[in-house]
C-alpha cells in the first residue's frame with residue numbers, strides 16, 4: 030500500500046459540514062461529486078498532502094444512511110492508495126480479509142475502489158483505491 034489516500038467522514042448534511050470543515054481547515058472543498066452507484070454525494074478537502082472526503086447519503090438504504098443510523102456522524106473509512114488494486118485484493122483475500130465484491134468499482138475523484146469489511150479489520154472499514162489512467 031502506498032499511503033493513506035483519504036479519510037471518509039459520514040455527515041448528515043453536506044452543505045452544513047462543508048461550512049464547518051471550511052472553518053476548521055481554513056479552506057473550502059476543492060470539489061464536490063455525486064457517486065450514484067454508492068448512493069453518496071461527496072466533497073473533498075486538502076490538508077497539506079492529505080485528503081478528507083465528506084459523505085452525505087442520497088437515499089435511506091445505502092451504507093452512509095445505515096452508518097448514520099447505527100453510529101451517527103464520524104469517521105466512516107480509511108482509504109489506502111495502491112499500485113495494483115486487483116493484486117492487492119487477491120493478496121488480502123489470501124490473508125483472510127473479507128474483500129467486498131469481485132471487482133473494483135468506479136469511485137470518486139477518478140479512482141477504482143474496493144472495500145474490505147470492517148468485521149475482518151478490527152471494526153474499521155477499509156477502502157483500497159487506484160487512480161484511473
Ligand SMILES: CC[C@@H](C(=O)O)C(=O)SCCNC(=O)CCNC(=O)[C@H](O)C(C)(C)COP(=O)(O)OP(=O)(O)OC[C@H]1O[C@@H](n2cnc3c(N)ncnc32)[C@H](O)[C@@H]1OP(=O)(O)O
Pocket residue numbers: 037064067069071082084092093095096099105106108129135136137138140142144146147148152153154156
Ligand atoms: C464515493 C465513493 C467512494 C470513494 O471514492 O471514496 C466511497 O468512499 S463510498 C463510501 C460508501 N460506500 C461504502 O461504504 C461501501 C462499502 N460498505 C459496504 O458495503 C457496507 O456498508 C458494509 C460494510 C458491507 C456493511 O453493510 P451491511 O452489512 O449491509 O450493513 P450494516 O449497516 O448492517 O453493517 C453490518 C455491521 O457492520 C458495521 N459497519 C457498517 N459500516 C461500518 C463502518 N463504516 N465502519 C465500522 N463498522 C461498520 C455495522 O455497525 C454493523 O455492525 P453490527 O451492528 O455490530 O453488526
Ligand SMILES: [Co+2]
Pocket residue numbers: 035037082106108156
Ligand atoms: Co472513500
